[in-house]
Amino acid sequence: MTLFKQMALVLSLMIVAILGSVMAINYNTAKKDMIENLYQSTVNNIASLSNKIADTGGEPVLITSIIDSEFDSGYYKKIEFISNDTSFQYTQEDKNKIEDVPQWFINFANIQLKPVTADINAGWDIIGKIIIEADASVVYKALYQTFTKLLYLFLISVSLSLIILNIMLHFILKPLKRIQYQAEAILKNEFVIETQEPYTTEFKEVAHAMNAMVKKVEEIFNKANESAQRNRELLYNDPITKLFNRRYLMLKLPELLQLETKNEGGTLMLVALSGAELLNRQLGRKEADRFFYILANIFLQESKSFQEKVISRINGTEFVLMLPDCDSKSSLEIAQNIEKRFENLLEENNLDKELISLCIGIYRYRANVAISELLTRADDALTKAKVRDKKIYIYKEQKSKQSLPKEQWRAILEESIQKNYIELKFWPTIQSDTKEVVHEVMTFVIDGGEKKYYSYGDFIAPAIHLDLVRDLYLIALENLFKQQHKELKSNICSVRLSNEFLKDEKTLPALQKLFAIYEKRLSTKLYFEISDNFAITNHDRVEKFIQLFKEYQFGFGINSFTGECSDFNYLKEFNPEFIKADASFLLDQTEDSMSALDVVTKSLGIELIASYVKTEDELKKLTQHNILKVQGPITDNI
Numbered sequence: 001m002t003l004f005k006q007m008a009l010v011l012s013l014m015i016v017a018i019l020g021s022v023m024a025i026n027y028n029t030a031k032k033d034m035i036e037n038l039y040q041s042t043v044n045n046i047a048s049l050s051n052k053i054a055d056t057g058g059e060p061v062l063i064t065s066i067i068d069s070e071f072d073s074g075y076y077k078k079i080e081f082i083s084n085d086t087s088f089q090y091t092q093e094d095k096n097k098i099e100d101v102p103q104w105f106i107n108f109a110n111i112q113l114k115p116v117t118a119d120i121n122a123g124w125d126i127i128g129k130i131i132i133e134a135d136a137s138v139v140y141k142a143l144y145q146t147f148t149k150l151l152y153l154f155l156i157s158v159s160l161s162l163i164i165l166n167i168m169l170h171f172i173l174k175p176l177k178r179i180q181y182q183a184e185a186i187l188k189n190e191f192v193i194e195t196q197e198p199y200t201t202e203f204k205e206v207a208h209a210m211n212a213m214v215k216k217v218e219e220i221f222n223k224a225n226e227s228a229q230r231n232r233e234l235l236y237n238d239p240i241t242k243l244f245n246r247r248y249l250m251l252k253l254p255e256l257l258q259l260e261t262k263n264e265g266g267t268l269m270l271v272a273l274s275g276a277e278l279l280n281r282q283l284g285r286k287e288a289d290r291f292f293y294i295l296a297n298i299f300l301q302e303s304k305s306f307q308e309k310v311i312s313r314i315n316g317t318e319f320v321l322m323l324p325d326c327d328s329k330s331s332l333e334i335a336q337n338i339e340k341r342f343e344n345l346l347e348e349n350n351l352d353k354e355l356i357s358l359c360i361g362i363y364r365y366r367a368n369v370a371i372s373e374l375l376t377r378a379d380d381a382l383t384k385a386k387v388r389d390k391k392i393y394i395y396k397e398q399k400s401k402q403s404l405p406k407e408q409w410r411a412i413l414e415e416s417i418q419k420n421y422i423e424l425k426f427w428p429t430i431q432s433d434t435k436e437v438v439h440e441v442m443t444f445v446i447d448g449g450e451k452k453y454y455s456y457g458d459f460i461a462p463a464i465h466l467d468l469v470r471d472l473y474l475i476a477l478e479n480l481f482k483q484q485h486k487e488l489k490s491n492i493c494s495v496r497l498s499n500e501f502l503k504d505e506k507t508l509p510a511l512q513k514l515f516a517i518y519e520k521r522l523s524t525k526l527y528f529e530i531s532d533n534f535a536i537t538n539h540d541r542v543e544k545f546i547q548l549f550k551e552y553q554f555g556f557g558i559n560s561f562t563g564e565c566s567d568f569n570y571l572k573e574f575n576p577e578f579i580k581a582d583a584s585f586l587l588d589q590t591e592d593s594m595s596a597l598d599v600v601t602k603s604l605g606i607e608l609i610a611s612y613v614k615t616e617d618e619l620k621k622l623t624q625h626n627i628l629k630v631q632g633p634i635t636d637n638i
Contacts, residue, residue, distance in 0.1 A: 011165055019157050023153075027147060038136075038138065039114070041134070046116050046118045047118065050118045053067075054120050054121060057127075058083065058088075063088075063090060067081060068092060075137075076092075076094065076134060076135050077113075078094070078115075078131070078132070079092045079093075079133075080130070080131040081131075083127065088128075098137040101140045113133060113136050116132045193214060220599060221600060221604065224597075224603060225567065225568045227595075228593065228600055229567065231592050231596055235248075240289045241293055241313050242296065243296050243300075244313075245312055246312060248310070252562060253322065257368070258367075259308055260500060261461055263326075264461035265324075267323045267331040268320065268322050269362050269363075269378075270319075270360070270379065271318065272317060272318050273295075274356065275355045276356075279351065282351065292313075298338055299311050299338065302338055303323055303326075306326060307537045308324045308533055309322060328394060331362050332394060335362060338360065359386045359392075361380070363394075364394060409459070409462035413462065413466060416448060417468065417471050417472065421452065422472065422475045422476050424476060424480060424483075424485065426488060426493070427443065429441065429609060440492070441631065442495045444472075444476040464500045473497070473498065480522070491523070492526075494557065495529065497529060502530065503541075511545075512548060519552050526555065527557050529559045530556070531558070532565075533560065533564060546574060557579065558571075559579075560581075561580060562581065577607065579606055580609045580631075582611055583614070586627060598625075608629075610629070611631050612633075613630040
């Protein structure tokens with residue numbers, strides 16, 4: 001129960017008790033006064049009646065007449081006369097029920113009136129006695145009216161008091177609400193400073209303490225963010241061109257080679273500059289550095305249409321443009337544009353293009369090519385480019401004999417969608433110290449029986465090319481919601497969403513519809529993963545997906561994290577529950593880089609998970625960095 005409710009309840013009970021006590025006192029006082037007045041009136045009436053009866057000399061007929069007359073003119077329940085010798089007795093009594101007063105009130109009031117008795121004397125002789133019992137209906141009616149008025153007054157007073165109390169408590173506890181908002185904001189990785197000081201001394205002190213804490217947490221995050229980015233630049237960026245270096249390229253290549261593309265592969269472009277020594281002599285070191293910086297920007301501008309790319313300077317004179325999903329035609333256009341702009345750059349700096357030139361070797365690789373083969377073929381293409389007049393050479397990978405034509409893939413995929421050949425697979429994430437499965441990552445395959453089995457890597461490229469990714473994913477998710485999965489060993493399931501699936505404009509409404517239908521059917525906690533690069537380059541779109549996930553109480557995480565962004569504030573905005581980074585990336589960090597990353601994630605409440613962990617040695621090193629959740633081939637041995 002909230003403090004507001006507790007205080008409201010206590011004060012409300014106090015108000016009710018006080019007003020109730022006042023009402024009870026007023027009621028009892030009124031009741032006592034009415035009974036006392038009625039009794040006094042009865043005493044006065046019995047004296048007058050006694051004198052009248054005494055004047056009759058004990059004549060029964062006259063006594064009867066006097067009693068009847070008095071009974072009719074007064075408020076009596078009963079008048080009784082008994083002669084002294086008991087030879088004559090007369091009683092007049094009202095046996096009618098009390099009108100206009102409910103029975104529950106009569107039972108509640110329970111008015112007990114004592115009869116008044118008086119002896120009747122004729123001279124020195126007692127001729128009899130008279131007993132009078134007042135009519136309590138008068139008191140009941142008057143008391144009921146008083147009770148009703150008091151009750152209305154009580155209800156009005158309580159209502160007004162509670163309204164005033166509610167307003168006062170809202171005003172008094174308003175600073176506490178703002179403090180609560182501050183605390184909730186911290187959980188959402190938002191740092192809110194309260195500028196309006198509370199009037200209450202205690203709340204003012206708490207507000208100051210909260211502001212100090214928020215500033216400290218924000219300062220810790222900002223310092224760690226700056227440190228992480230500074231270390232990242234030292235580790236992975238060329239200081240002159242600001243491009244990535246060879247170290248970063250080698251870390252990123254495995255991820256880029258596995259990237260889902262509609263062209264079943266991409267392009268690696270190896271660019272070599274000849275005449276660098278002459279360049280330095282003619283321009284000087286400072287202008288030569290500027291020349292390289294401009295050249296780097298030419299590479300970036302010509303490849304800007306490819307979001308998933310890495311451009312790096314691997315040594316003083318060689319550059320690599322890794323462009324996933326770039327086909328032969330596009331790669332040749334990019335190379336020719338680079339060559340043309342390079343020649344313009346030479347002219348601007350009065351440099352001889354016969355002595356200073358670019359050679360560009362292009363390797364059109366296919367999916368799942370080995371890194372060693374990739375680099376060897378690209379180097380071979382560059383070697384051949386150096387002996388050509390146009391200085392550009394494209395090395396095309398021959399199509400695999402197992403590659404299927406476009407229309408055959410269309411038939412396979414459409415049949416799989418129509419007949420739901422989608423089968424789910426789950427890969428564990430392990431807590432290395434306890435050997436427990438903490439969550440499982442869902443993927444899916446096509447299994448239509450004999451000779452109709454295709455892994456995710458087999459069909460995803462043609463599915464992208466044929467615009468069928470959304471349909472495949474929606475069926476897979478529907479199967480996850482509808483079917484029982486005995487292979488799920490934990491109560492948490494994570495789904496890695498394809499970039500192409502997220503790019504599709506129809507995906508968001510389709511997911512919303514799917515969640516609305518099946519949200520309560522899933523017994524496990526569900527998380528959705530989005531790649532780090534996609535999150536960075538599609539900020540607004542990713543925010544919409546995160547809002548949808550939150551609406552249905554689904555979790556959110558980031559995978560393929562390589563610290564590529566120049567500012568980690570996007571993590572604060574997205575507020576993922578976990579980050580998955582390749583083990584090779586994590587183990588490549590310096591102690592300072594790892595420490596900064598650890599502070600950033602812990603200050604935001606983000607869990608760090610190592611992916612693609614292959615060996616016991618990697619697992620041991622990760623444990624030393626206090627990274628205990630891992631996934632990859634190593635989980636088969638745990």
